[in-house]
Amino acid sequence: MAITERVEKIRENYVNTKPHISYERAWSWTKSFQRTEGQPHLIRTAQAFYDTCCELPVNIWEGELIVGTSGEYRKCAILTPEFGWLWINDEIDTFPERGQDPYDVTPEQTEFIRKNIFPYWKGRSVEEAFLARTSEATKKIGVDTGFLDTDSKWRNGIGEISADYVDVLLPKGYGGIRREAEAYMADLDETIPEEKAKIEFYKSMVLIADGMTTLGRRYSAKAAEMAETEADPQRKKELEEIADVCSRIPEQPPETFREAVQFVWFVQLGGIIAENPLAWNPGRFDQYMYPYYKADEEAGIIDYDTALELVECLWLKYSEWAWTISKNTASFFAGYTNFENLTIGGRKVDGSDATNTVSYMAIQATRECMTHQPTLSCRIHPDCPPEFMEAVTELVSTGCGFPAIHGDRTGYQMLSNLGYKPEDARDWNNCGCVVPHSRKTFEWTSAASISFAAALEFALNQGRSRLSGEQVSLPEKDPKTFASMDEIIEAWKKQFRYLVRHGVISLVTAQEIHKEIGHRPFMSACNEYCMKNGKDLVDGGAKYNIGPVFTGVGLSVTANSLAVIKKLVFEDKVTTLAEIIDAIDNNWEGYEQLRELALACPKYGNDDDYVDSIARDLADFFYEEVTQYDDLYGNHFVTAFMGISNYLPTGKVLGATPEGRHAKDPINEGVSPYTGSDTSTCLAALRSAAKMNHDIHSGGTLLNLRLNHDLVATRRGRANLGAMLQSYFALGGFHVQFNTISNEVLADAQLHPEKYRSLLVRVAGYSAQFTNLSREMQDSIMARNAHTEF
């Protein structure tokens, strides 16, 4: 079945339109805050949400079945100055023209924002509070450095929440949430301070519920108004249906699949208005949507194609919202990516297979719409049905990069290690990119980015940045005088500990600020235990309060570098540490032969224990070091190896490294091998990565590998891919994403073979490294690929 004309039109608009900045949300929010000076911050936030829901422009766009937008533009990007506005003020004039992720914004809008919105927030934003409370030492190493970064927790809304559709939202509706809050309030005594605080919380719940109810009714009224003047009878009927659905949704629980889809979108929109959040996850969509589909299908009121069209409309809504981010952040998260992570597959809480028709519908919607959202993730368990694996690998073979594929058992172990009960751990969903998460949880899942390679640079450069020469970290002795591997590793640990300390200080500071002025009543309303406990998320209301996550970057670069020093200096004795230091000080210029020797040393990603064991030791140390600290709530910090494109900016700030990398070149993400250094097979790379003890890094681990498209072009090839996935998960791996290779990449590989040493292509009945092939053969393979492109 092909995509419908309606969806195609929406899709074309999505593909061809630049997102437009809207200040409407920020303006409503600002006006509301001006009216509520002196009230508790939690109430002010909930009131601002309510006021915004009453004022936000209401538009229903051409062809839409699922409605609701965060501003007056169809592809809309909104502002949240209460978190941070300094960077917006600095950059807004360049929004339309910047290279990565531009937004349209008119000069009139810019002037309005500068005149009416920013002045109120001056001195009141989370960002300013953070900078005011942070020491120079911390700033030097941990603010906008690329060595250690925590700014996603004090410049933007937090996000990183999975809405609880199962126990809260769908069964209750916002009307139910309001009634529940009122019932709790009725039993509380305002003379008791603790109960007084709870009353405030429940008042905030009522405001949130009323805001959402109002939003739905405004869309209902708008649709009814449009239906009256609509000439096309077909569209008129659709508008009447929208008016009907939104007259009940989201106040009342949905009763049909169609209502449920609209409900899910309203919840998503509410979260966007509340925080403009990153990683605001729809969660296990196939699990909570299937009952509606099944009931409707049995009752004969929906068929597969009709349901699919609604799901595709939802996919486009997820994608039309654009996250508003700084130029620098855009270099980390290129492509307007906001990580609305939607999980399918896996097992049910009772342990049986969870896949259903909606799981396949989600895959089909992603394949047909080719939208960048939702971030489609799947859970693969050992007894995964072959049809599901086939659908997953088929989607991989389109080269779209979806779904992100996760091992069910490792996800379960990661949560178990954090103290989750089995029934909650089994129900895990993905958050953001590759974080095992739960709808019962409050956790800063991407709190600090910490560079293993920066610690190595400081260890081998007396605590100074190699590029700037500035003393940013702890002093260390002259690197040329290190006498053993142990001494070097100790020096790395000392510097790494220092980075961790400042990360902890930064994040606890940010937590304190959020506890004061970062209340999250909207997100708290999506969380079962906040309601039960009468506490906002920032006050620890959730069932599971998990410590902030440190994401390690540059693991393989660091392990490879240590392996080079170990082998060339201390074992083979073919060079000295002094010479290596001179070489990287000179960015390898004049040391080409030494660089060749360094490049020839064992590299992580080839199933070679010589270097893989170093990587594992570093990763284990990371875990031990980070988890010994407790956060503001008394929960230990957590480790992860994720990070999407942060290997680019974190590489840009570093000098050359001993394993042969040049200054400013990228480092590596997650547990992935350094680009081009996994020169054996894909299987060896999987085995190397699986040696990292994934289960202890409960914030998630990420592995990206490239595969030639040809390898997955046949059903048999895709079956083998499925087997590789199951093998990786059996070995203990958590996540892997296979990028199939386009001819564009192959052309670049011809120009820069040194970057593509590990690029595998299928030759004739086997696979070989592309760069090992002659030019003509490369050309012939590219010609072949052109025939197999989908």
Add this chain to the structure above:
Amino acid sequence: MGVKGYIMQLQPFSVNDGEGIRTNIFMAGCPLRCRWCSNPEGFMQKEVIGWYRRRCIGCGACASVCPQGIGIDMDSACIAGHSGLTGHEMCIACSACVKVCPENARTRMVTIMDAEDIIHEIHRHRVFYSYSGGGVTFTGGEATMQPEFLDYLSHELYGMGYSLAIESCGYFDFEQVRESLERMDLIFMDLKHMDPAEHQKYTGVSNEKILDNIQKLATLGTTGSGSESKRGSSGLEIKSEGKEGPEIVIRIPVIGGVNNSEENIAASAAFVHEYLPHARMELLPYHRLGAVKYEAIGKPFDQDDFYTLDAEEMDRLREIVREQGVSLADYR
């Protein structure tokens, strides 16, 4: 003291020579000299060092350690003054240059390997075989050219529970390798031409022994005459009295200009149908991807006479096979 043999390469992640994800063991030495061969380094049971000119950065590390005085360019005559002999001819395969080459431009193309080391490498990938239904494929060169080594490896790996396959040119002493063949789940055997003279012309040997061995495949693993059906018409397995024989796939490398006539394909399929009624056939298109290996070992690449059939032509030939009552195998 371990059992050793000549190995061109262990190729993990092989996906076209049997089910699933496999490790191919390329065993050196071949009794044929097919003119279209894409693995010329495997002709002899002799250690070979190759030189990939396009990877070479000319650093000279190889030349500085070579005990034979061979320069960077293995194709030219040696500086040590052995008139007329090229580096390839002078090379004693000591591997000193391989160890120092930073770009892997000098590589071992045939080495002597210990069976235990091979088995260790195979173990590494066992989880991938399990999930994919894969295993190990003996190929070459020609795996049967080292019958004792093949026997040892297949005996050990069979005992460890790996699924085994072999790919052979069919030119061997059947009784010498019968036991090894019995351990296979799948046997690929080539049938390059039905005409003995043409076969002789292009491969250096006549096809009589090969045709004879193809017929003998029917005697593997069955107690009787080989007439016992392994698969019933429903496709379900039917247990025969004795041990089941391996699955058999007769392969034709379709070389344009040599064996691609409809008559030859039809005759080949008819032969298979007559003597191995349950065997399948696989037709593989000719390719020139071995050219770079000729370059590496300093041999001229002389395959201008041959061409690759296009997909439609290949499909027509496959149809001819089917018309003879033989079903097709496809491991693409």
